[in-house]
Amino acid sequence: MGLVLLAIIWLITFFSTYFFAAQTWWLPHGVSTAAPWIDHQFALTYGLMGIVFVAAQGALGWLAWKYRAEDNSGRAEYSHGNTTMEVAWTTLTAILFIGLNLMGSHVWASERFEPAKVGSVPVEVTGMQFAWYFRYPGNDGKYGRTDPKLMDPSAGNEAAIGLDTADPAAKDDVITGTMYLPVNREVDLTLKAVDVIHSFFVPSFRFKQDAVPGLAIHMHFTPTEIGEYEIACAELCGLGHYKMHGMVHVVSQADFDKWLAEREAEK
């Protein structure tokens, strides 16, 4: 049975590690300035944890086989442990775990401690059961007033987020169901939710943030490659959670300006 255990544990370890190492299923291609940093920290963590995983499972299987009792004669070694070893592995584990954490902390700090830089592209994201709306403040750079009493999700866009058209600042606001962003420009995101908590998740940007009713959460990121990327809701928000899906189009600055001008003209 010791041999059976060794075989099972080692085989499980081999297959698990193989699919990690071969990257058969992996993080989607990253297209934001944060992505390389996050992916680096991920790879580092995965390398270190992979080593510990293989070592621990390997040892477990080996010990089970090596110290199997073939009969009930003979005795194990009488030992209650070893304080030096306890201190050693406690210290090493603490250094490994806390060190690893500190190494990734600058990425978190740069993402979340500083506000968006001046000159970034302002976009407001509003989540509601089960759609995302994106608002661009227009030439005045100001978001117009919204009023909960005016919200009508069935009418979509302006009406869905309850835009108060009586407000002068609202006149040039553009509201869409698809997100457009210029490439290589920082995005100054304001996240809102009108009913329950949603989570704005764009795997390719390595971006995720909950949108919480009652809060306006400010975030920023910079997309780095032109293309179309999927948005998925990552917080359980009701029966349509699985289809609360959206698209981000990352385009050139010229195409972005053109797109925004066309939307303004449509109003």
Next chain:
Amino acid sequence: MATSATTHAHAAPQGFIRKYIFSLDHKVIGIQYIFLALTAVMVGMFLSLLMRIHMIWPTAVLPLVGEIRPETYLSLLTMHGTIMVFFVLTTAPQGGFGNYFLPIQIGAPDMAFPVLNMLSFWTTFVAFVVMLAAFFVTGGAPLHGWTGYAPLSALTNSGPGEQLGADLWVTSIAIFCIASLMGALNFITTTLDLRAKGMTMFRMPLTVWAWFITAILGLLAFGVLLSAGILLLLDRNLGTSFYVPLVVVNGQVMGHKGGSPLLWQHLFWFFGHPEVYIAILPGMGVASQLLSTFARKPIFGYKAMVYAIMAIGLLGFVVWGHHMFMSGMSPYSAFAFSIMTMCIGVPSAIKTFNWLGTMYKARIRFQTPMLYAIGFVSLFVSGGLSGPFLAQPVLDIPLHDTAFVVAHFHLIMGVAAIFGMFAGTYYWFPKMFGRMMNETWGRIHFVITLIGTYCIFMPMHYLGMAAQPRRYSQFTEVAYLQHLMPLNRFITYMALITIGAQIIFIVNLFWSMFKGPKASDNPWESTTLEWTTTTPPPHDNFGGHTPVVYHGPYEYAVPGAAKDYVMQTEPAGVTAH
């Protein structure tokens, strides 16, 4: 200590109802808890089976169940999580095995408060009935997940199941909290006051340490959840606004104002994180007890194990914010929670090292309980090592609320804890029922369950890395999820096989209860007090006398001793600590 023990003895009851239904005997109550958890685990497992089937065949019409709609899927998910966490992972390891064996292992005739003990079980039973009732009311069971995030859970029109079903769900949890508080008080008092002569704290088996610390965690955590649940009931039914700000649901302005959705998350996880340790600590205790027993070697680093349990208990209360890195909570506090979370990895690692150390130069006997103890260690390592990914806020950005998290907590607090229960069942079954379980079928059950478990949960890490969000009833709407379907299908097939294999366990359990070979008083040649008494133990556990303890719990392979183990009650003179 020992003197007060006798005052708690009560006469053996007469009549079926006092003996088996409303029993005051901790052993009967323990078995009642175990059967309640066994019922709950079968319900919970059946729900997960329906979920896995729906994920890969979203339009399938199942016999008896019919078609599973997206909202049905979310109800299944909510009830699966809630039933498993509360009525299985909290109920069996602590209420079940803890109730039965904590008093015996410390040499007490019963729990400190037998009536409270009975009340605690029957309150848990009522909570379970109320929870199941949520399936049968109009609108069905709630869809807000076991974490019940507000405002989804606090509004009655946020989705189907959020009317009466959600009220029953919160009520059941509140009742469960009351039951757990009663149980926790009993465990703590019993451990502190009813230890036999010579049973010092540092001679207690690690199982007792685990149950004791778990009870302290329960006492501090369930009170908070109870309050949180009451506030949620008020928000739902009396129009208060603890968790709900001004919200508009489907164009309708709701009457709430000024509440904080994050408040629920803080309160819930203040309970929820210690709860993870409530589920796993007893498993750690059982693994330690069994590894030492079947390795025929003292546990490596007994005191380090005790301090590690204490450290896990303490740190377990200051890491709850790691569930909320993406919630809109201050990014600075995310930092603090992250460091504390990494710290809690250290005592967990110490335990693993000590388990491996116990096996070094041992003489391991591979009976079924030991297989499950080794399986526990393997799963604990696998589930534990994904922790340092999720504990880093920056890696939580891509991984939070994906299948990676589902893989992580299922491995560690789900199946590792369940392996602890299997280990405990195979190990203590002879003591509880006086018969041995079938060894061959035990081994077959182990091999299929271990391999099956890994085949189900290891691939979920890959799905999470590839950004598959959790709690999606189907993957038809998102293009990048399509290439993951083969992996999802593989997981479902493995789940079908693994769940099917549990029939082996159920049959073995009930068959052995009536037909298994008679067990001796100490079939595994263990050292702790439950093995010094008859099988099954008499009403007062030790047949009128109180044991006196001379040794620590794991004196195996003692040089100069007649046998390769020294019972805790063997008088001093034998060379042992």
